[in-house]
Amino acid sequence: MKTRFCVLAISALLLSGAQAMSLRELRALEATQDGGDLYANYYLVGSMEALLESEAFAVRAGARSQICVNGRRLEPAMAKDLLDTELRRRADVYEADMPASLVLRNALKTVYPCN
Numbered sequence: 001m002k003t004r005f006c007v008l009a010i011s012a013l014l015l016s017g018a019q020a021m022s023l024r025e026l027r028a029l030e031a032t033q034d035g036g037d038l039y040a041n042y043y044l045v046g047s048m049e050a051l052l053e054s055e056a057f058a059v060r061a062g063a064r065s066q067i068c069v070n071g072r073r074l075e076p077a078m079a080k081d082l083l084d085t086e087l088r089r090r091a092d093v094y095e096a097d098m099p100a101s102l103v104l105r106n107a108l109k110t111v112y113p114c115n
Helices: 002-016 023-032 036-060 076-089 100-111
Strands: none
Touching: 023 036, 023 100, 036 076, 036 100, 076 100
C-alpha cells in the first residue's frame, strides 16, 4: 500500500511538471537565444508529431477523426509555416499566453479537414 502511494505521488509530480509552451515563450525563445529559432522549430515539429499521434490514438479508440491528411503533403518542416499562417488567419482569436500546440492543432484541423 505504501509503495503504491509513493508511485502515485511520484507520477503526479512528474506529470504536473509538463506544460505546453505559450506563444509568448515561443517568440521569446526565437528572439533571445543563439539558435533559438532552431529550438523553436524543434519544439513545433515535436508538437505536430505528438498531435498527429494523439489524433491517431483517439481514432483507434473510436473517436471521430478531426485531422485527415489523406495522402496530402505534410512534412515536419511545415510546422512553423502552419503556425504562422494560423496566427495570421485568426489574429483576433489567439492571445500570447495560449499554448502554441493549441494553435498548431487548430491549423492542422483547418488545413487538413475531414469531410
